[in-house]
Amino acid sequence: MASYTGLLAACLAATLISTSAAAPASMPTTQAAGPPGATGQLYGPETLEGPGGEPVDTADSAIVSHYDLVPGQQEEADIGLYLDLSAVRSPQPIRGTNGGTDPGPQNLMYEKANPDLYARPGTDAGDVRNAKWPMGLSTNRPGLNGAGFARQQNTDELPAATAMAGVDMRLSPHAYRELHWHSAGEWSYILNGSVRVGAMDDLGQTTYDDLTTGDVWFFPAGMPHSIQALGEGAEFLLVFDDGSFSEDATALVSELFLRTPKQVLAKDLKTDISAFDNIPQDELYIFPGTPAPANLSAQNITGPGGAIPKNQAYTYHFSDQQPYVVPGGSVKIVDPTTFPVSTISVALVTIEPGAMREIHWHPTSDEWNFFIAGNARITIFQAPQASQTFDYAEGDVGYISATESHYIENTGDVPVVLLECLRAPKFTDISVAQWLSLTPPQVVKDTIHLSDQVIANIPKYKQYIIPGNTNYTTTNFTVNGNATPS
Template sequence: MLEANRRIFLQSFAAGAGALATSQSFAAGSDGHAAGYDVSAASEYLKTIPRKSGDPVVFTAALDKGPIKATSGGWAREITARGLPIATDIAGAHLFMNAGGAREMHWHNSAEWAFVVEGHCQVTVVDPEGTAEVVNHGPGDLWYFPKGHSHAIQTLGPVPCHAILAFDDGLYSEHGTFGISDWMSRYDTQALSQAFGVPADAFAQIPKAETYIMQGEVLPLNGPQARSARELDRARSHRFSMMAQKPRVSTSGGALYVASSREFPMSTTMTGIFLKLKPGAMHEPHWHTEANEWHYVLKGRTRVTLFAPDKRVAVAELSPGDCAYIPRNSGHSVQNIGTEDAEIVGVLDSGIYHESSLSYWLAKAPRHLLANNFGVPESAVANFNKRSVISLPPGPG
């Protein structure tokens, strides 16, 4: 009798310990059968998967509070993966040039994209085949330079010019930005004389280091230099007037402008976006299947919600001068939480623009599938409708 009771106790203890082990090792798949055809339902399961603990990812930064690189003709600030580690594939910058200032001729190991915020400038580009383009830009215009295309930017008119720039390399400034003054100042003047077929003393006045943005005389907005522009045809031009185009999306809540390679053929690796949101409006939860996104707040206050690759959710509020980086395929939304219109300019690191939305899934998936996804009756999901890409909060009632 005592031996029988002992066996029952040991069997019960073993069963209890086994159940505890099964519960604790659920994620390891130790419950149920799993050998060839011998499979079965789990005898124990979680109702929902626990959320990951820990701090959410940092995906925003204050670009315009970063270090400034200023020379006689203007300045620039940049944000790279050094300051925002999540931004591995896109770096951003803010370029300001005085009236009469010019960013000297240079080129990169990365492509460069820009949106002119205010002022006017003249861009000169020479491609690897020796084809030159000289083209004037104003507010709302884009430029795009493929990697290796030499280029320079010079302010036109009495008003300073500034632009928001992006590069398809998170560490672009450390991976190769080549300037003409920096390079030529390191050469022996006799070597330069041989290379260019002019006397060596012609190079005596070359600065002994990088000039970066040089102050010069103010060029009239409608003067002979401005009128000397030579723009290439649409397929080859490095310029595109994004804000002169019809927006891709326009609703009572705002508008979305897009300049992909379809609209701007030269821009093969980057797509420009400009988002306007009325107070309270939201760019719906969505993701980009082909690209990372980097954007900068020009005006207003926004709240960005990110569903990150590590399954954590991060929320950040941005003001003018702040920027955000959204990794590829990460769900996100942008809301205007201020009292004035918000304006956001940004770029995706792909020449193809794809946007998948959560509301499309909810509207187009079979009701029985959604009911299963959420564990609710079909009647609870029967009224999901496709919402506008940009929407205002629902009214009362």
């Protein structure tokens, strides 16, 4: 199969670039021409890399202050009562002291229909393989004492998604994602709130940064790092560059200490074994913490190796990048062109009501996409003769294999916002309309029997997004009966 829907994740893309304005320093200079009236740039400047040195904007809080719980939801998680979420306006993944509030995006239909996956009984553990999973919903792993939760999508839920996997993680105010490292590279986009992240590389160089809604980080496989929510909490999407990656296989420092002889720990840390009398007897995973100092410099620890250079930074202030605005929406891209440490290329795409992301395909990479807002549909064509149309809502995931053509059409009355991710060194896509317009008209006419006027009307630039209207029964999109400027 070529595509599926699921609850989590993100990614789709294009070589979306404009020549209409002067490029910032170190910005890609080879750019596809965009439509008339387009403004801005697809890429941001190198100054967005690394620690910004200023306090993050905390206006976009991840705190959910008003919500309703159903009968049984406050009972101990191990009791495992059935939770009827059907009548709740905005259900929350809470059982007793497990889990935490969900600021969204939320696919309410799936959550209400699958309460035992959305708010797991405390007796559930891990993932049961080869079970039939409800389409669009992944398991919800709770943190300790209301500190948050995580839910993932990998090849267990979407077998076709071999190139990338995703985790939606929520941290309550001041909560930690325990010190850890992964077997796969971790790219992240902050959906709500703000966090403080830190990491160390193999040279003993360190980095610490405060990030807020819309910002990005990337930590390569094996790099140890820390994540703590600031005062308004946080929710973020994690995209891993391995479709079989499982959050349950994360290497945790608490488990490292539990699985290593205390005598060895004492020798390594130059202390007595009594120092380890109070270490946790189980993994912490997600747990409450004390507030981080307001001033980042108080935790900006460096050793003989110094700090990781800014041009090799593992954080990127994507929220400060202005979008490339075209008729019908906008696009902005962060990929290894401007964020060199990453193995993931991502476009943040906004599609206005009635508009659509033009028909295209990606030549070298599968696409993993995550819907942040709105409703949309995608039809995927898989050679030689298969095609299928899927409907998406916020919180859903789509997966499209390399070279398979597709579009994304907004089918609602609010903007669609999605992340389009490729595991690639650069965003690339092929526009079907542009390809036809740059093919000799005789060839197009002989092949698919279009009229001369229709062929002349196809623009020679990349459209990225095509405007429309919210009358979804419209069938005539001729522009004043005249050829569109090329």
